[in-house]
Amino acid sequence: GENVEQHPSTLSVQEGDSAVIKCTYSDSASNYFPWYKQELGKRPQLIIDIRSNVGEKKDQRIAVTLNKTAKHFSLHITETQPEDSAVYFCASGHLNYGGSQGNLIFGKGTKLSVKP
Amino acid sequence: EAQVTQNPRYLITVTGKKLTVTCSQNMNHEYMSWYRQDPGLGLRQIYYSMNVEVTDKGDVPEGYKVSRKEKRNFPLILESPSPNQTSLYFCASSLSGVAQPQHFGDGTRLSIL
Numbered sequence: 236g237e238n239v240e241q242h243p244s245t246l247s248v249q250e251g252d253s254a255v256i257k258c259t260y261s262d263s264a265s266n267y268f269p270w271y272k273q274e275l276g277k278r279p280q281l282i283i284d285i286r287s288n289v290g291e292k293k294d295q296r297i298a299v300t301l302n303k304t305a306k307h308f309s310l311h312i313t314e315t316q317p318e319d320s321a322v323y324f325c326a327s328g329h330l331n332y333g334g335s336q337g338n339l340i341f342g343k344g345t346k347l348s349v350k351p
Numbered sequence: 352e353a354q355v356t357q358n359p360r361y362l363i364t365v366t367g368k369k370l371t372v373t374c375s376q377n378m379n380h381e382y383m384s385w386y387r388q389d390p391g392l393g394l395r396q397i398y399y400s401m402n403v404e405v406t407d408k409g410d411v412p413e414g415y416k417v418s419r420k421e422k423r424n425f426p427l428i429l430e431s432p433s434p435n436q437t438s439l440y441f442c443a444s445s446l447s448g449v450a451q452p453q454h455f456g457d458g459t460r461l462s463i464l
Contacts, residue, residue, distance in 0.1 A: 241393075267450045278441065278455035279394065286450075324393055328449035337382065337401050338409060339449040343393040 237262040239327050241342025249350055254315050256345045258325035259307040265327040265340075268301060268308045273322045273344075282323075283310070315349045322346050353378045357442050357456035364432060365464050372427045372459050374442035382445045383425035384409070384453070385417065387438040394441070400425055401448065432463045 238261045248254050258268075266287035271279040285292045285299045285308065292299050296315075301308040312319055325342040355376045364370055374383065384399040386409075396409030400419040414436055416428040425444075429436060440459045445451035 244391075269453075271453075278457055279453075280455070281452040284452075326394075337384070337399040337407055337448060339384070339396060339453070340410070341386075341394040341396075343391060 237265065237327065237329075237338075237340045239325060239340050239342040241325050241345060243345060244343065245346045245348070247348045247350065248315050250315060250317060252315055254310075254312045254319070254347055254349075256310045256323055256325070256347070257307060258309070258327075258342050259305075260327040260340075261306070262327065262329065263306065264329050265306075267328040268299070269326050269328070269339075270299060270310050271324045271326065271341075273324065275321070279324060312347075315347075317349050317351050320347060320349045353454070355442055355444050355454050355456035357440075357459045359459060360457065361460050363462040363464065366433055367431050370429050370432060370461075372429075372440060372442075372461070374425045374427065374444075374456060375423050376425075376444040376454070377423065378444065378446075378454065379422065380444040380446055380454070381422070382448045382451070383419065384443045385415070385425070385427050386441045386443065387411065387436075388441060388458075389438050397427070397440075429461075432461075434463050437461060437463045 240259045269284035272282045273279040298311040322344045328339045385397040386394045398417040400406045442456040443453040
């Protein structure tokens with residue numbers, strides 16, 4: 236079945252540095268790739284997503300890149316701040332021609348620690 | 352306030368005693384889903400529903416049942432809970448499927464003894 240590999244499992248950076256988290260997926264039919272942030276004891280929340288017809292998407296300090304040929308996508312956080320400390324999950328989904336499918340496969344998560 | 356509400360938030364119970372975790376959303380969302388979160392395993396989808404009376408299995412459906420009789424509610428049923436179902440459970444909803452932002456509930460921590 237579909238599998239999403241996420242690396243690294245933990246990441247520690249100094250405040251102000253950049254952080255990169257990488258994911259690879261196995262199903263070539265996957266065409267939707269969201270990233271979720273989960274702070275300690277809280278619910279996951281969508282921070283950014285990308286569809287397969289786009290190679291890169293930015294939202295302020297956060298960016299996601301997608302390489303369809305290699306079947307991998309990455310989350311980039313620049314100028315990290317202590318409040319970026321959380322667990323980040325990548326996921327992949329398959330959209331059909333009607334716009335959406337139901338199955339979302341998550342990576343195992345990356346615990347990001349930003350040290351002041 | 353737009354929200355996904357799960358109940359109970361915490362439950363300790365014993366093997367074999369049927370239980371139901373309720374999930375309700377007030378956003379008129381068509382899509383609802385259940386996930387379990389275990390340390391080191393991330394979020395794994397149990398069941399999802401694209402609309403009323405339409406449900407389908409996710410990656411780990413064994414031991415669980417769901418129903419979608421009304422748009423706003425999507426209960427998760429454990430007919431005969433076992434210790435390996437001890438986990439943190441999240442319900443989520445979105446407007447029309449996985450390509451829309453998933454709104455998660457606050458989670459339900461289940462302990463099966």
